[in-house]
Amino acid sequence: MNEFLWLPFLVSLLAAGVRLATPLLFAALGGITNELSGVLNIGLEGMMIGGTFGAYIGALLSGSEWGGALGGMLAGGLLGLLFAYLSITWRADQVVLGTGLNLFALGLTSFFFRSMYKAGISQFVPSFDVWNVPLLSDIPLIGQIFFRQVPLVYLAYLLIPLFSFLLYKTTWGLKLRCCGEHPRAAETVGVNVTRMRYLALILSGMLAGLGGTFLSLGQISAFTEGLVSGRGFIALAAIIFGRWKPLNVAFACLLFGVADALQLRLQGFGLPIRYEFLLMFPYLLTLVTFVVFVNRGDSPAALGKPYPEK
């Protein structure tokens, strides 16, 4: 092991960790928004799935990866709207709906994809290329880890302070959180709870869709089934782990991203660990951190409860 170069390994591990954390972070920021508004969105996974396919179609039709990002956000946003309609207007059970939404997105994308390509193999579409940030990318180590990424990663960096500010420092954020803590009180002071929750869910869907976009256009420039495989749930765990604070949640996502990067690298090392256990590692880590660090006191008081109550 003497000849093993730790520093380059660590740098490439962290750079990959940042990359793999990005789709989680997009979805998690969306999830924070809808959870603070009082809606529990188990369907985050399905919205990401919708995003992977919407982005693929968008890129295919527009011939541009940014058109793909629009497509991904549109697909996610539509699923968010569907979720909002069923959970807010019809007041259906949010956990049941979320489970249904995951199945719906999985089935629908697979149905359309297999109808388009009988062989089950997609064509390649325009995707995001690595763009080195001038100056910043030349900083030793930091530049290599954080600033030699695809543009969507930089967008994610910007969204962290933006959402911290939006959710915790603006009147709009206060109103939103009020809907999640005490919707009746919010209504009394003139906040339209229904509208706020609709907005939060559509926004959440669009962000999860962007996370899905990253999976199909930021990593592989094609669509395959099973791209998301549980990342929506890992994002949900990251939200709770980071206690609904965007910066903390970003670190939680980074932890899971690095775990994923680590298992991918270890697979190539010929360690005496079976690769099935390495593949399992990110899920196991998520489960353990979720169980150990879950803080029940912090969750929005009205989370998961339809409003008005009857």
Added chain:
Amino acid sequence: MEQGAPSGSSPSRHHSWARWLNYLQITLLPFGAVFAALVIGAILIALTGVEPGFAYQKMWEGIAKSNYQVGLVLVKATPLMIIGLGLGFVFNSGVFNIGAEGQLYMGALLGTAIGIQDWGLPAWLHISLSLLGGFIGGGLWGLLPGYLKARHQINEVITTILLNYIAIYIVSYFTHGPLRDNPFAEAALPQTPEVQASSQLPLIWPPTRLHAGFLLGLGLALLLYLITYRMAFGYKARAVGSSPAAAHYAGMNTTLIMIIVMVVSGGLAGVAGTVEILGVQHRLRDMFSPGLGYSAIAIALMGNNHPLGIILASLLFGALQVGANNMQALAGVPVTIVDVLQATVIFFVAVSAMIRWRAPLRTLLLRNREASS
């Protein structure tokens, strides 16, 4: 998040007319949901340029053109029914177990590990031991999230879904590693050896592939009906679902009840996985389940968590699955449309659980009764 799945009819007594209205709604609801799902399916099929009438005709032929196909419907319905029964049981207690997929895998793993042993046992004993192994494997996989939920209020939705992925990789490890059939063969598939003849479920309607697991499913449905609606434990379990706080103040050990229903639900998913191996596949393969544990959620919801409803819903979904396979082969419609249909059923059931059209009627009926007496 305290209220998980919509619990079925509450254990309170209804006025008899209102009760019939309730039954009517419960009976009509699934038909409405399926009809709506088929309409949406038709729209999707039309979008892909296939004539929906033609596609649905192929689907119907796939279901009913021969005894063999009918037998196949029952075969497909069997694991769905057994998992669905467990899920209905656990949903009644307000615990939303979406980990049936992982519990199915862990049950199938232990059940198969017993089934492949050459112990020279008589069939009844070998089958029973395998099924027991399936129950234990799935039950243990349900015990952990059940304990965390009941004892530490840790959201069971997240824990069970993560455990699904972990279980699938554990089975993947065993089918690639310790339990792999003939690991030295050049093109060995990731699967276990065949289970012993003494542990294979007998066929009960030759020449179709219907096996005794179907009868086991019906028997389990009867058993769960008796437990849920005729025994004190079932009453308590439903009381926990209706109002955990009230059940607690009434002196019930809600923690223990939640854990038990989770273990039973996981155990039944494990039995279903084992039945699928002993009755149909005879080998445990890597990634062998096409999402049975997720489909069964729709089945339990559609069957209103009631064993009879779950039997009917599983037959319907089994038929949809077999029909969709035929529709894919002959009309080129991807079989994954079944997932969309199932999801649509979930949406409709979730929404209609909130429609309170019977409540005002019931109030009216009760008021008239009081006025006349």
